[in-house]
Amino acid sequence: MIHIGEYNTLEIVRETEPGLFLSDKEDNEVLLPNRYVPESFEIGDELDVFVYLDNEERLVAVTDHPYITKGDFALLRCNAVTKFGAFLDWGMVKELFCPFKEQVFKMKEGGWYLVHCYLDEETERLVASSKTNRFLDNTNLTVEVFDEVDLIVSHPSEIGMNVIVNKKHLGLIFKDNIFKDLSVGDRLKGYVKKIRKDNKLDIVLEQIGYRSIEPNADIILKELKDNGGYLELTDKSDPELIKEVLQMSKKNFKKGIGNLYKQRLIEIKEDGIYLV
Template identity: 60%
Template sequence: MISIGTYHVLTIDRERLPGIYLTNEDGDEVLLPNKYVPETFEVGGSIKVFTYLDHMERIVATTLEPFATVNSFAFLKCAAVSEIGAFLDWGLEKHLFVPFKEQANQMKVGRSYLVYVYLDEKTERLVGSSKTNRFLSNKLVLLSSYEEVDLIASHPSDKGWNMIINQKYLGLVYDDEIFQKINVGDRMKGFVKKVRSDNKIDLTLQRHGYRSIEPNADLIIRMLKAEGGFLALNDKSSPEKIKDILQLSKKNFKKAIGTLYKQRLIKIEPDGISLVE
């Protein structure tokens, strides 16, 4: 069976008027319409395609790359709203349908929303949902402290930012760990700070302890070179000023300049730091 909402590498079986027919190892076939057929192809060769339902509810293949696949999250713009729900642009000709019951807040044309793409078992259609938390579970967390993870910014809270972790879990980056502007849907790397006894996950965007020194020191060197060899920052500078200029905490800044000073790469002066010539 050729499932929808995902990529397949299929064999080019034959060419016909509407396009080329592709088959898998079990003999299941799908049409790749002419508008997606590459200029050069060879019967018997293979091709990577994405499969979904077209406007006639038929399974078809495309060489276009959607912004999301089934069972994944994406930040998509609302292209239209009808009496049955919203339709989001996900990079294909047929928009992704989001029923009203799957909208955390009523969607409006032109605005973008974080949604989860899944297969509706009742209709056998791909749909989206902005009620993203119900597709995440911290019941069994297979993560460890200091582990690097992929994050998607879900929504802010009074404590920080809720993050989707590895498309599976929900975690939190506290405000005092954030040194950059974050928007819903932003993707970034992060690190597990702690998995609590109740399976809540604390995150950080900085490497832990001495692991953070090397990249932070490199950042400072690059900033120094860009600013002509001098930065008006030192260990007496306010945390706010350091965060504004370098997007670092004062603690990590002090560790980094300490490392650079010991390596005799910088001088620490009363009004800032400078590169050693």
């Protein structure tokens, strides 16, 4: 089966005037227009192509790489707004449509929006939705406490920053656990700190407990080496200064320098820490 909105590995079955026809193992065919045909090829070769509907609503294969595929999330720019909805730049010839009913707030030309891409089963078109939460479900979690997870920053709240966890679940990083600037659409790693009774996920950006000591020690060590073996930081330094310099909490900073001190890699003096 040829999957719309996804990458497909298809076989070249014949060459025609408009381009190459590609086929899956079930003999379903799709056209690869001439502009995407490789310089050299043979019948029977396999190509990795992205499949979607073109401007004339025809199924077509391309070798372009869109910024978003079906089932994914991405921050996209709005190129135009019409009476039907918004059209987003996703790196393809045909822009990605986001109907008004799928917009949390009315989109404006030139604005950037985090959206989810899905297949409209009625029209077979790929469409976007900025109502990303409705594509996330915490009913049956696929993560556990301490797991490393992939995050996409979703939207801010009064108590922190909402994040998309592994493209499946909704999580929250509380303000007290944010030690770097985060922007909507950022992709980064995080860790599951707590799973609440209602399956809400508390996420942190630093490894938890004893697991955080070694990575933070490495960060401090690297910063020392980059600054000539000296940092004007101690366990009495202001937490905001530590956050600014190392992007970590004071608690994890103290664990990190304690680890380095035990290994006799640093000296701790009143004016800062020194690399031995």
